[in-house]
Amino acid sequence: MLESMAVQQRAAALPPRIPREAIVSLLVIAAVWEALSYLAPTIGVPQLAFPSFVRIAKSLTQITFADVAVTLLRVVAALVVSFILGTAFAVLCYLSKSADRYLTPVVRLLMAVPVISWILFAILWFRSVEFRILFVLVVTCGPIFFVDLLDSMHSTSKELRDMMKSFRPTLWQFFTKLMLPASMPSIITSWKINLSLAIRVVTIAELVGAVTGIGHQLAIAQELFSVADVFAWTLTLVVILFVLEALLSRFETRVLRWRQ
């Protein structure tokens, strides 16, 4: 049994294999795109709508690392802040029923507000561009961390809670030795959801209110009618998301190896 577990762990440590079907689908889409880039004028579509891969590759070489780094930093920083705040409020609501009764409706309200409204509020309320972006991301991602963690703590079995309490842990020990490890699958799921959400939200926030970052570069590309640049920056965003998801998956494999 232990041997089979070791084999599974080794398999999980290898880079994930891309299925053949996925490669075929991507190649078909690429071929259709490339064909459109040549055929566009003959079917009445402006050629700039479908730039060839050579043109896109040229745009990719012009990707500025500083903008990528700024966006990445904004996403990671906002997710860390969201996670800390979401965790703190979830623990507070777990410990205090009255805090739960006051806070949970507010969080539900925050979750019902569309992202674009938060961006407009941020522009109207705050001067600092960085704070605007941080605010929008935290107010969008924080509630997800909060709700998922609180639900997970409430669903931790009473048997395990009673067992732990019978040994008289401190409050800190109760949360660090029981509640957080028990909630780890849920925490990782929240990170996965928030990662893709944050990447999309930060782009919109940068698009309308920033002078740096991938979103801002997308806005410039749009002003210049450069589909190749839009494509290149979008591809960069997708790659960033995939890399972050892969890192998270490695972390998940390691932390949740007991479930294999």
Next chain:
Amino acid sequence: MSNSTAVEVSHLTKTYRQTTTGRNVTAIERLDFEIAAGEIVAIVGQTGCGKSTFFDIMIGLDHPTEGRISIGGKTPYGDFGSFRGRIATVFQQDRLLPWRSCLENVKLPLELLGVPESEQRARALEWLQRLGLAKFIDAYPHELSGGMRQRAAIARAFILKPSILLADEAFGHLDEVTAAELRETFVKLARECGSTALLITHQLEEAITVGDRILVFARPARVLADIRVTDWPASEHGRLRESIQATLQGQPFPSRAGTA
């Protein structure tokens, strides 16, 4: 309370409001008994006689409506923290933390007490060795059989060398061979550690095998009979079992030996 008295239960009453009917239900009614230091006492009673409620009050997870439990002059609920490291429990289900290995589960109580890591490991290894789990220190709970998991739970309780040891139907769900083996181990270790042990069971055979004394509970919980098992020679254990059975069905316990 004499000097050798470890546990004193006096006029203990517990009523609670039933959530479904809204009525007040009495689970424990003026329960009185004492346990001497180092004694192993088995509690038997019919289903719903308040054994589990008594168990929760004894661990300090619930409080009595009236009366008190005194352990060395302190109450498990009111002086909750003062029993840190002195009270340990073996539950019906093993209640091992699924994300911790066997070794990590066993050393949990020492971690909570802040014992140095090297000592935690050494003591956990020693107890795992004693309970025949030396080859499974890195195994996760789901990789162990039911009997092995319960052994780990026993090791987790005994690692504290607790002055008070509680077991709630700890062997009831195991096959008879494993249960008998674990009962024997439990008694041997409790004697070695000098623990005062309270074992709640619905199996009369188990109560007779393990207990120095047997307390027969009525419904709601109060003592119907207080039997010193050593007053009954092994040849009369069959008759003792029948007498307890009859007492549980409402007949008085025969006055011959050790009755309350």
